[in-house]
Amino acid sequence: MEIKKVGIIGAGKMGSEIALYIAYHGFEVVLKDVYKENLEKGLTNITNFIQDRKNKGRMTGDEADKILSKVKATLDYKDVRDCDMIIESVKEDLDIKREVFYILDNICPENVIFASNTSAIPITKIAAAVKRKDKILGSHFFNPVFLSRLIEVVPISGTSSVTINTVTNFFTAGLKKKIVTSKDGAGFIVNRLLVPFLNEAIILLDEGIATKEEIDRAAQLGMGLPMGPLALMDNLGLDLCLKVADIVHDEYKNERYHAVETIRKMVKENKLGVKTGEGFFKYKTE
Ligand SMILES: NC(=O)c1ccc[n+]([C@@H]2O[C@H](COP(=O)([O-])OP(=O)(O)OC[C@H]3O[C@@H](n4cnc5c(N)ncnc54)[C@H](O)[C@@H]3O)[C@@H](O)[C@H]2O)c1
Known part of the structure; x- marks a missing residue:
């Protein structure tokens, strides 16, 4: 399986940066939040970053337009259903994260891979909310997403090797990041x-x-x-x-x-x- 389109749940600091980073590497992104105001703030972060690059001559107008055209913003869960992978990046709160994954698990086709950007919560605890234990893992991006080179990948005991390979291949070949793999456990490695x-x-x-x-x-x-x-x-x-x-x-x-x-x-x-x-x-x- 190949990842071509990614859903991001939570358009805050990390969610908006991850969305931008993925779009920058040529993939389709759907950025979802619950609050219109926060979604707009996330989109502003993205456009400001692109504008800044343009102003500094690091990007042409065409390149900027192409990246922005890859990002779709939404308040509706339905819009992430046809993504290949969904990365959750909402508040660091177990109950909220579980609720998000419970909803996603019920509306997304079985093949969709789920990942959490949690900083420290054990993925097994979050994954309790979903049935697809073979298609969920932790994918911990670091702040600032554009400058940091690493993503921590955290499979749980049920995560299939196909899921791990698909995701690590996407992160390394698609997003040009380095990865480290950690067993599940609060705080992971970093x-x-x-x-x-x-x-x-x-x-x-x-x-x-x-x-x-x-x-x-x-x-x-x-x-x-x-x-x-x-x-x-x-x-x-x-x-x-x-x-x-x-x-x-x-x-x-x-x-x-x-x-x-x-x-x-x-x-x-x-x-x-x-x-x-x-x-x-x-x-x-x-
Ligand atoms: N900030 C960092 O430096 C950093 C670094 C690595 C990982 N993380 C992790 O990334 C996650 C997000 O952190 P952040 O700093 O971006 O938080 P943030 O508070 O900036 O953003 C969270 C966003 O999630 C939205 N949200 C809340 N509930 C939602 C729901 N049910 N559905 C959709 N959107 C919802 C909020 O409206 C907000 O826009 C956390 O788990 C955090 O631990 C943060």
């Missing part, structure tokens, strides 16, 4: 590495060992990372970082994943990072 690391950066700051700038500089120059841990949390959103830490901690009940109080306090104060104008650092809001 977020299990990341949660203790990000926590430790906040502990260093809390203990006054170094300034926030020094901590990020140490990680960038000493560990060769493109961005320091505090700036990274600001970019990901502190609410998402906390949510991921809580999911991983709840699953493994291990102290090394226990989110420190500072991040909980900052989330309560709406200091979520770039999106609210303040996190560990301050940002200009539009």
Whole structure:
């Protein structure tokens, strides 16, 4: 089986970027949200990105039009039924994700492959909502989708080898991404590495060992990372970082994943990072 048309459920930060990335690589995309306002915001993200590329001379007008013509936006589930694969990218909430897949499972033909872009929720828990256990897996894209090279692929015990091969072939040959395959388990590979690391950066700051700038500089120059841990949390959103830490901690009940109080306090104060104008650092809001 070959993937030619992809449905994306959730037109937020990740959903809109994934839709754009897939259309950019020449595939048809149907982007669906529940809220008109969020769907429009997602489409604006896509057109702004394309416009920016055009302005910088990295893309011709024809190329831009061709990419945009591949993206269809909808509020109606019916429009994703004829996709070969559907990637769910709604809020990091098990009940909402299960509800989305329950609906999809009931309306989509049996051959359609389902994938979740969850950051940390075990795919087996999400897959409990569907009958097609052979055609569901995790496909964890990273932020920002255009710059990051990796997708984590997370099959569950029932995922067929045909599904795994079809999806990995699409990601590598079609989307030009690298993949790593992880067994199912909260946080998969990257977020299990990341949660203790990000926590430790906040502990260093809390203990006054170094300034926030020094901590990020140490990680960038000493560990060769493109961005320091505090700036990274600001970019990901502190609410998402906390949510991921809580999911991983709840699953493994291990102290090394226990989110420190500072991040909980900052989330309560709406200091979520770039999106609210303040996190560990301050940002200009539009
Ligand atoms: N933000 C990141 O850096 C990042 C990175 C990797 C993975 N993820 C994961 O990707 C997923 C989406 O994250 P995000 O940051 O894009 O979230 P977001 O809040 O920006 O977007 C979520 C979108 O889903 C929509 N939505 C909610 N319920 C829906 C439903 N029932 N049907 C259709 N649309 C619905 C919302 O209206 C919103 O537009 C999460 O599982 C998150 O953990 C996020």
